[in-house]
Amino acid sequence: MSNQRAPRGIAPTIASLFPDGLPLSLRAYDGSSAGPSDSPYGLELVRERGLSYIMTAPGDLGLARAYVAGDLVLHGAHPGDPYEAFSLLKDSTDFGVPGPLELINVVRSLGLSHLLPPAPPPQEHLPTWRHRLEGLRGLGVGLGLGRHSHERDAEAIHHHYDVSNTFYEYVLGPSMTYTCAVFPDEGASLEEAQEHKYELISRKLDLKPGQRLLDLGCGWGGMVRHAAKHHGVKALGVTLSREQATWAQEEIKRQGLDHLAEVRHLDYRRIEEGDFDAISSIGLTEHIGVDNYRPYFAFAHDKLKPGGRMLNHCITRHDNISRSTGAFIDRYVFPDGELAGSGTIVSAAENAGLEVQHHENFRLHYARTLAGWSRNLAENWDACVAETDEGTARVWGLYMAGSRIAFERNEIQLHHVLATKTVDGDSAYPLRHDFGV
Known part of the structure; x- marks a missing residue:
């Protein structure tokens, strides 16, 4: 990803996060588009929350959150079997966290408000032990909690x-x-x-x-x-x-x-x-x-x-x-x-x-x-x-x-x-x- 100013519009800005280019088409709720227009498969970002998911968890987790929540819609493939479309996308989702200058450009284009993470979709609700674990991390408490206890495995x-x-x-x-x-x-x-x-x-x-x-x-x-x-x-x-x-x-x-x-x-x-x-x-x-x-x-x-x-x-x-x-x-x-x-x-x-x-x-x-x-x-x-x-x-x-x-x-x-x-x-x-x- 270059350190030049991010392109204007949501879809081109998201596409700029993919180091090898977006392998399918993308439309966004602001009317912008990016990616190959002749692709048989396309993504549509239909609401602002989806953009926040993508911006606050770059990579497969943010895209998955937006998709599971219905904020990112897949066209051209059945959601029960998105194999063909996902085959194109799979190698391109590990784009990591933007560097400081890149982040400035992205924020300038999309707005600071999208760096506030929304609540994850309910399907991601963490089990009790994960809530406890993340709470302890937030308090700076040492995590000497063993994985795979009887309770945690259950x-x-x-x-x-x-x-x-x-x-x-x-x-x-x-x-x-x-x-x-x-x-x-x-x-x-x-x-x-x-x-x-x-x-x-x-x-x-x-x-x-x-x-x-x-x-x-x-x-x-x-x-x-x-x-x-x-x-x-x-x-x-x-x-x-x-x-x-x-x-x-x-x-x-x-x-x-x-x-x-x-x-x-x-x-x-x-x-x-x-x-x-x-x-x-x-x-x-x-x-x-x-x-x-x-x-x-x-x-x-x-x-x-x-x-x-x-x-x-x-x-x-x-x-x-x-x-x-x-x-x-x-x-x-x-x-x-x-x-x-x-x-x-x-x-x-x-x-x-x-x-x-x-x-x-x-x-x-x-x-x-x-x-x-x-x-x-x-x-x-x-x-x-x-x-x-x-x-x-x-x-x-x-x-x-x-x-x-x-x-x-x-x-x-x-x-x-x-x-x-x-x-x-x-x-x-x-x-x-x-x-x-």
Whole structure:
């Protein structure tokens, strides 16, 4: 960004904040415009509050606030699936905070009043612990508060997963599975791919009738039901979401599986039972914090029988360099969420005493999964808005489109890590595995 006087008009001034130029058209409520006029996609800033959002939180957070609040409107793409438009915009949103001279030019063009931050949209309402934390920061108090306490994790999970079971039914489809599907072939549907994923995990765990399975972070109980129904396993799932647990228990009873399957509203760290033949963890590691990987895997090691297997399925980074998840994801989607590379996962499992037997990347499968969820959201948009509100639906459209792009571009990945509780050199694992699917 140059230090010359900012162009006159709101749209040209905002466009000047994009270091590589605005990749789509922009109109503003003052009648000004900027960006390529022939773009199939355009943004329209319809009110002054949106400008204040953008000016007081430069980058993806300010743009997201304006978009979620309805102050920044996207044209040419459905808000439930803004993938194509967001693909153009994604690389251009990290424009940071203007330097002193640049800020003077921007303020001269747009007015000092726009540097007063408006209240964030209600979808960004911080959980109690974040309000407390930010209040302490404001007072200059040292923040020796540990992340991922039982209370703090429960509130973070509530923020994301207790939106509405009906909303999730529209977005996820009949499987009610909010984790990466595994597509057996190019023509497989989302539902077929979710079923295939559960069967693949069952085969990797070598589930057999009469065995006991523990599913950590079980969601709506998809793995628990699959293991009980198709493999005759006695399965226990736990989730920190009360909404998920209630739905899962009702579905277990509806399918007549309550003699084998159970889902509890419970922190996994409070499970008292042990001696399980197998443990599945599908999408939990993202929430527990990198510093807790080793005790998490140590917990799993303690809960397994000798020779038992654990399958960890989680989103990973493409490298093992620690970095934040980004302001939008942290405030609107996954509070306290943390990701690490698969090497970090493998090391933590090994350091906890597990022997890693197999390691597999499903990155492109998650991009396909997100495309399916986005399609569901767009097709059921009016019902999703009625079930929650338009701002929440916009958050989901934005988040899923952005995540899909990140998987396609290898910014993030999805890994299975299969490990055994090996005792005195005996892993009970075959010389060569054959998962048979």
